[in-house]
Structure formats: structure tokens, C-alpha cells
Amino acid sequence: MELRQLLYFVKVAQREHVTQAAEELHVAQSAVSRQIHQLEEELGVDLFIQKGRNVHLTAVGQLFCSRIETILKDLDRAVDEVHEFLDPELGEIRLGFPHSLGSHLIPSLVAEFRKRYPNVKFRFKQGMFPSLIRDVVSAEVDLAFISPFPESHEHVEGNLMLTEELVAIVPSAHPLAGEETIHLNQLKDEPFILFSEGYSLRPIVWKACIEAGFTPKIAFESEETDTIRGLVAAGMGVSILPEMALYETNHRLQPARVHIAAPKITRTIGLIHRSDDKLPLVAQSFRNFLLEYFKVHGDSRNEFK
Structure with a gap:
């Protein structure tokens, strides 16, 4: 089983279309089909079922896909951590926040942080309270601003910012x-x-x-x-x-x-992260910056674990 097969498989599962997946991967459709076929032969199961021009995951395909997506996320995280170890000022921060903070607070904080670390990239994800919690727990984001600030949670911890x-x-x-x-x-x-x-x-x-x-x-x-x-x-x-x-x-x-x-x-507005996982170095730098910023401009005294 090769990494390329797994990447092709997940992309087809996401797009539910072999041609569209091939176009996004910048490879020939035949190459994608061949890799999927080889993967199915090795596993001894059908991962997809044809429905018109689209393909859909079988029951076993859904189970396999959920596991492989987790593995690929961990692999991406491992590669990111290596890059951050070499130069934490060149990493990417994945930040979640509610819509109400998007017009002023988040742009202001990011602009201020990038004065110190101009090469750091940001990937943003907006959402409501439940989805932001899920995004943090599932490692979709490293940090998330959230309101109201939860008093306690099994899988996240953080600081009340203001x-x-x-x-x-x-x-x-x-x-x-x-x-x-x-x-x-x-x-x-x-x-x-x-x-x-x-x-x-x-x-x-x-x-x-x-x-x-x-x-x-x-x-x-x-x-x-x-x-x-x-x-x-x-x-x-x-x-x-x-x-x-x-x-x-x-x-x-x-x-x-x-x-x-x-x-x-x-x-209340707080900043949360996963309680059972170490933050990437670049995200930790941003968190430290925020704690310092709100110590001067707001209230970051309260925290939970």
C-alpha cells in the first residue's frame, strides 16, 4: 500500500468523481483509476460503487476513509512540525473564530502579530460555538476564539481574553x-x-x-x-x-x-486549544502574543484546564 494510493483514494472520496479528482491532483484519470483498483485488490474489497457519473463510498469504504483521513492529517502535522522546528517563523497558524469577531478583532490581531513575524501564514475557519469546539478537538484548527468562554471542557483548555x-x-x-x-x-x-x-x-x-x-x-x-x-x-x-x-x-x-x-x-471571549496535544511552535508563539496583548488591552486572568 502506497501513500499515493491513499491520497488518490481520499480525493476521489471527497469529490465523488474520478475525473474531478484527477483534475485537482493534476494527473491523468487513468492513473487515478488504476491506483484505486490496485488499492481495492490489495484490500480485497470494493471501496466505491458507481452511481451514474459519480462514485460513492461503500460501507467499508467509509470506514476505511475515516481512518485514512486521520492518518493523512497526522502525516501533514508531522511534516509541519519538522518545518516549524527548523524555522518556527515560517509556519502556518490555523485559527477558528465566530463571525462576530471577523470584521475588526481578528484582522487587527493578525496584522499586529505579522509586524513581528511577517512570514507566518494563517488559515482561517469561521463557525458557531459547537463547530468551533469540534474543530479544535478534531485538530482542524490549532487555536480558536470562542464566545461564550466555556467554564470547563473535557478536551479543550484555554484562557478568557476579554x-x-x-x-x-x-x-x-x-x-x-x-x-x-x-x-x-x-x-x-x-x-x-x-x-x-x-x-x-x-x-x-x-x-x-x-x-x-x-x-x-x-x-x-x-x-x-x-x-x-x-x-x-x-x-x-x-x-x-x-x-x-x-x-x-x-x-x-x-x-x-x-x-x-x-x-x-x-x-465572554476566550482562546482555546486541545488539552491533550502540544501546540505547533508557531501557534504557541501566536498564543503567547495574544496573552501578552490582552494582558495590556483586556482581561486574560481567568483560565481553565
């Missing part, structure tokens, strides 16, 4: 737009624009509304902070967003932001 205030946003012509602070129950009769189910900010806002004595009336749901901000600015309702999501843009429509005096609404 606690951020959430503020109300209303249309610029709204009667409360000129107020410096409000009580949340002043918005009880307003239509709310909230994040969709599964996004960590939604239960934070929902819980705050219940604490303020009302259930929010949902007018719209969205998966993007920019969309929520735009709908509020267009007069479609009100919302509650992190301050970090409200940095000025060039768009002419902007909502008014108003601080909430009671109940105080905050979210």
Missing part, C-alpha cells in the same frame, strides 16, 4: 436614539432582529430580555452582524450587538447605539 459589553441599536430616527443609556424594558414593545438559532449571542440577548420582564417579539433573524445592523438602520426593528460589531463602516445607513444600564449584558 469580557465585552453588548449595547442596544435602534434606527437613527427612533425616540431613544439620542439617549446615552436606557433600561432594556424600554424596548419591550419593539420588533427585535436577532441572530438565528445556534448562534451564541441569541441566548444571551434572549436571557437578558426575560430578565428585563418581557419576551422579545422577533421580526427578523439573521446569521450576520452586518445584516442585523443594516436592517435596524433601515427602520425594521431594534437589536442588541457587541460593541465590537459596531465599528464604523462606509455605509450611509447606520443605526444609533445606546448603552443598556439594566440589566447589564456582556459576553
